[in-house]
Amino acid sequence: MAQKGELGIIYIWNTTAYKPLGCLTSTSLSTTVSSIESNTKCHPGVTKKTAGTFNGSLSLEGEYINTTTNGGDNQKASHDALFLLQKAKTKINFKLDTNVSDATSVKYYGEAIISDLSADFGSGDDLATFSATFDIDGDILTEDPLD
Numbered sequence: 001m002a003q004k005g006e007l008g009i010i011y012i013w014n015t016t017a018y019k020p021l022g023c024l025t026s027t028s029l030s031t032t033v034s035s036i037e038s039n040t041k042c043h044p045g046v047t048k049k050t051a052g053t054f055n056g057s058l059s060l061e062g063e064y065i066n067t068t069t070n071g072g073d074n075q076k077a078s079h080d081a082l083f084l085l086q087k088a089k090t091k092i093n094f095k096l097d098t099n100v101s102d103a104t105s106v107k108y109y110g111e112a113i114i115s116d117l118s119a120d121f122g123s124g125d126d127l128a129t130f131s132a133t134f135d136i137d138g139d140i141l142t143e144d145p146l147d
Helices: 079-087
Strands: 009-013 018-020 024-038 048-063 092-097 107-120 129-141
Touching: 009 024, 009 079, 048 107, 079 107, 079 129
Parallel strands: none
Antiparallel strands: 009 018, 009 092, 024 048, 048 129, 092 107, 107 129
């Protein structure tokens, strides 16, 4: 059964619990497997392919909200919190819950580096937004390694 995209939420571990990334507008999990090609005399004129390295990344976009200063929503994380982690070159632990309304939904866990982070502060009535890319380090798990 198809589900609404709004039900997929990314969380980051804050040393005691997972904290949701607040006000996201889109979330994307991308995985790839590199292709290793070889041409040998055993199979002249034929390219053989073998699966290589598995890689993954998470991309997200959202509304910029204050989550780190006095008066901010410290129950969530946003660009400001991610910026501090990225600047410190901190590897994060993440959880992607594919359907927060269903306790049995698929959940993905892993470690990542915040490789790209940007904030956009438009003019007029435009809302401030941010985007980020997490380059996943290691495997993507379906069980919580921190549990």
